[in-house]
Structures are given as C-alpha cells and as structure tokens.
Amino acid sequence: MLDVNVIDDPATALVAIDPVRSRLLSEIREPISAATLAQRVGMSRQKVNYHLRSLESHGLVEVAETKKWGGLTERQLVTTAASFVVSPGVLGPVAADPERELDRLSASYLIALAARAVREVGDLFRRAGEAGQHLATLSVDTVVRFRSAKDRAAFSRELTEEINRLVAKYHDDSAPGGRSHRLTLMAHPLPAPGTGTPNPETN
Structure with missing residues (x-):
C-alpha cells in the first residue's frame, strides 16, 4: 500500500470524491469484506458491492486476500493507498x-505554486513507482513566530540572500551528469486554533 496516491485522472477523481465512495474508502484502510463493510456503514450489501466495483475499476481499492466459505469465495478489499x-x-x-x-x-501565487508541486511531484512519484525506482526529494517544514512585521521582513530578506548564495554555489549548467531540481519556498500564517482563519498574531 502506498502512503499517498496522487489522482491525476478526472474520471478517477470523480469516483473518489463521491461522498458515499469517499466514506467507504475511509473505512477500508484494513482488509474487509463487502458484507462486513455494509454492516459497518449501514448500507445494503448490493449497494456496497456496486460502489466497491467502481472503486476497484479505478484502482482505488484492490483485493488483499480471498477466503473460501463452503462453496463461496469472499474477497477482502483494501485501499491502494x-x-x-x-x-x-x-x-x-x-x-x-x-x-x-x-x-x-x-x-493566489502561493496556491498556484503548491498546485504545481502536487502536479509535478505526483507525476514523478507515479513514474518512479512504475519503474521500481526511488524518487529523491527534500522537504523542510517548520514554524517560526515573529515578534514583529519588521522581524518578519528581515527574516525574509536574510533567507532569500542565503538561498541565493547556496544556489550560486551548487548550480552548474554545464555539468554533464547533472539534473535540475525545483526549489520552492513557501510561508503563510498558521490558521488560528479551531478555525480556518489566519492567526492574527502572525499577520
């Protein structure tokens, strides 16, 4: 099972965001039969089977194991990520x-950058998986609390200068075996606890 599956097919996206199917996906991170799942979510087995077939055909769930009960074969399904x-x-x-x-x-520009990262890294991640290769990436995620807007501006200036220094040190257009990497830096206020609004202390 993958940690994350980036959906880049419109038809698969429509299947995944359907409220019923989305709920089913959340319930089958561990192998489970259609009958048990139907009982858990309070739906008929026929309806659950219908949705599971759609999820399976789009690669969102897969058969983890099969069990035989008398003359019947029970399939245990699990999400692919x-x-x-x-x-x-x-x-x-x-x-x-x-x-x-x-x-x-x-x-809006920051959102567009984040969207591009999901699109590009998702595609590279899929290709690397298909080729049985590891995708090398670097992520840094931290929180800094500024005393004032002046300090925030100074931090931004110093960080930009340092990044430019490192890029100038390691960037080499002429390296025959080199490979370009995209470096994106983002910063935004944290939402206030329990809300979706920016924390006024970090504005």
Whole structure:
C-alpha cells in the first residue's frame, strides 16, 4: 500500500470524491469484506458491492486476500493507498498555474505554486513507482513566530540572500551528469486554533 496516491485522472477523481465512495474508502484502510463493510456503514450489501466495483475499476481499492466459505469465495478489499490527493492537473487548462500569476507576494501565487508541486511531484512519484525506482526529494517544514512585521521582513530578506548564495554555489549548467531540481519556498500564517482563519498574531 502506498502512503499517498496522487489522482491525476478526472474520471478517477470523480469516483473518489463521491461522498458515499469517499466514506467507504475511509473505512477500508484494513482488509474487509463487502458484507462486513455494509454492516459497518449501514448500507445494503448490493449497494456496497456496486460502489466497491467502481472503486476497484479505478484502482482505488484492490483485493488483499480471498477466503473460501463452503462453496463461496469472499474477497477482502483494501485501499491502494493510506490517503489520496487529487492533482490540480485533473482540471486541465483551468488548473492553477504560477506562470499566469503576476503578484509573487499574493496568496493566489502561493496556491498556484503548491498546485504545481502536487502536479509535478505526483507525476514523478507515479513514474518512479512504475519503474521500481526511488524518487529523491527534500522537504523542510517548520514554524517560526515573529515578534514583529519588521522581524518578519528581515527574516525574509536574510533567507532569500542565503538561498541565493547556496544556489550560486551548487548550480552548474554545464555539468554533464547533472539534473535540475525545483526549489520552492513557501510561508503563510498558521490558521488560528479551531478555525480556518489566519492567526492574527502572525499577520
């Protein structure tokens, strides 16, 4: 089972975000039969089987094992990943694209950058898996609490200078065996606890 499966097919995305099927996906991270699942979610076995067939045909669930009970064969199904992310690429030409954003300090530009990361890394992750290879990535995630807007501006300036210094040190356009990597830095206020609004102390 994958840790994360990035869905980049529109038809599969529609199947995954259907409320009933999404709930079923959340219930089958461990192998389970259709009969047991139907009892757990309070639906008929026929309805559950219908939705499971759709999930299976789109690669969202798979058979983990089969058990024979008398003359019957019971299938135990499980999700193909612990969690799923829908790639912005399923939206086609209207997907967020940082190349179309002019204000690089805007929230919309940051969202477009994040969307591009999901799209690009998701595609690379899928290809690496198909080739049986490991995809090398680097992620840094931390929280910094600024005393003031002045300190935040100073931090941004110093961080930009340091990144530019490191890029200049290690970047080599002429390296015959080199490979380009995309480096994206993001910063945004944390939502206030229990809400979806920015924390006013970090504005």
